[in-house]
Amino acid sequence: MTELATLRLDADDRGLDRAAAILGAGGLVAFPTETVYGLGADARNGRAVARIFAAKGRPRFNPLIVHLAEAQAARAFVAWSDKAETLATRFWPGPLTLVLPLLPGSPISPLVTADLPSLALRVPAHPLARALLRRFGGPVAAPSANPSGRISPTNADHVAAGLSGRIEAILDGGPCPVGVESTIVGLTDDIPRLLRPGGLASEEIEAALGCPLATSGPEVTAPGQLASHYAPTAPVRLNATGKRPGERLLGFGAAAEADLNLSPGGDLTEAAANLFAMLHRIDDGTAPIAVSPIPETGLGRAINDRLRRAAAPRD
Ligand code: TXA
Numbered sequence: 001m002t003e004l005a006t007l008r009l010d011a012d013d014r015g016l017d018r019a020a021a022i023l024g025a026g027g028l029v030a031f032p033t034e035t036v037y038g039l040g041a042d043a044r045n046g047r048a049v050a051r052i053f054a055a056k057g058r059p060r061f062n063p064l065i066v067h068l069a070e071a072q073a074a075r076a077f078v079a080w081s082d083k084a085e086t087l088a089t090r091f092w093p094g095p096l097t098l099v100l101p102l103l104p105g106s107p108i109s110p111l112v113t114a115d116l117p118s119l120a121l122r123v124p125a126h127p128l129a130r131a132l133l134r135r136f137g138g139p140v141a142a143p144s145a146n147p148s149g150r151i152s153p154t155n156a157d158h159v160a161a162g163l164s165g166r167i168e169a170i171l172d173g174g175p176c177p178v179g180v181e182s183t184i185v186g187l188t189d190d191i192p193r194l195l196r197p198g199g200l201a202s203e204e205i206e207a208a209l210g211c212p213l214a215t216s217g218p219e220v221t222a223p224g225q226l227a228s229h230y231a232p233t234a235p236v237r238l239n240a241t242g243k244r245p246g247e248r249l250l251g252f253g254a255a256a257e258a259d260l261n262l263s264p265g266g267d268l269t270e271a272a273a274n275l276f277a278m279l280h281r282i283d284d285g286t287a288p289i290a291v292s293p294i295p296e297t298g299l300g301r302a303i304n305d306r307l308r309r310a311a312a313p314r315d
């Protein structure tokens with residue numbers, strides 16, 4: 001692959017015009033969302049989408065999320081439903097992705113869905129993401145803007161460190177406020193399913209639907225769901241109540257020996273926002289990383305999900 005001169009675009013009209021033009025020409029632009037930075041391409045352009053997989057080193061069987069400026073646009077691509085309407089009205093724009101049956105004849109490239117009969121959609125809340133989607137005026141396929149299997153990017157420097165030379169541009173919008181990826185809900189049959197915990201607490205989704213979310217189902221195995229993912233270079237040990245010799249401790253709450261603390265006050269929203277940036281910072285490639293216990297409730301589910309994958313044995 002030839003090295004590209006990756007542009008750093010400012011968060012202003014000029015930067016947005018440039019970013020939209022690059023997407024229109026089949027190029028790749030990393031842009032901020034409220035969750036993590038996405039690596040965007042025109043979802044209708046198979047060649048552009050193929051370049052996402054190449055730039056990330058992502059397996060082709062792992063489908064992508066399509067980003068839209070407005071919820072109404074979803075009906076052009078998927079079979080809409082009452083449950084989808086309930087969740088979209090309540091939570092879009094925001095950190096929620098809905099997987100719905102793909103409409104036959106939809107203009108979305110089959111590479112986006114990895115040939116599945118379903119499509120993942122989301123309307124992000126970040127003002128720059130929305131401005132870019134409006135200017136571009138079409139569906140944008142965007143996985144997290146990191147090399148496949150590595151820690152997700154929550155600022156423009158993380159994106160540059162992983163993908164410089166492989167993509168046309170990075171739209172710099174500063175740090176991402178939520179800090180973990182969207183919650184994914186599958187609505188492809190009668191049972192709503194939690195496919196990935198994320199930046200919207202599943203308790204809130206269950207309250208809006210008035211029923212519990214199933215947590216297992218006939219869904220594809222996606223690398224976001226593979227055991228080892230979001231991995232720092234150094235090994236990771238979870239539920240650490242103290243530091244062993246040579247370890248660095250990523251703390252939560254009152255963790256006296258912590259080198260970095262996700263939230264000294266024990267706030268899960270703050271911890272989610274800090275998670276990936278602190279994993280990037282604490283990882284020197286060699287010193288083992290210990291992590292304090294995190295409660296398995298609200299955003300704690302998404303944090304623990306990412307930490308378990310970070311700690312899983314690598315192949
Ligand atoms: O917050 C987010 O969701 C970020 C920002 C950029 O929007 N995006 C993101 O994309 O996390 P990615 O590619 O890293 O994760 C997308 C996940 C993958 O686990 C993929 O397998 C799953 O969504 N997915 C996509 N389409 C699907 C489908 N049709 N059925 C089931 N899972 C799907």
Ligand code: MG
Pocket residue numbers: 143144152224
């Ligand atoms: Mg990802």
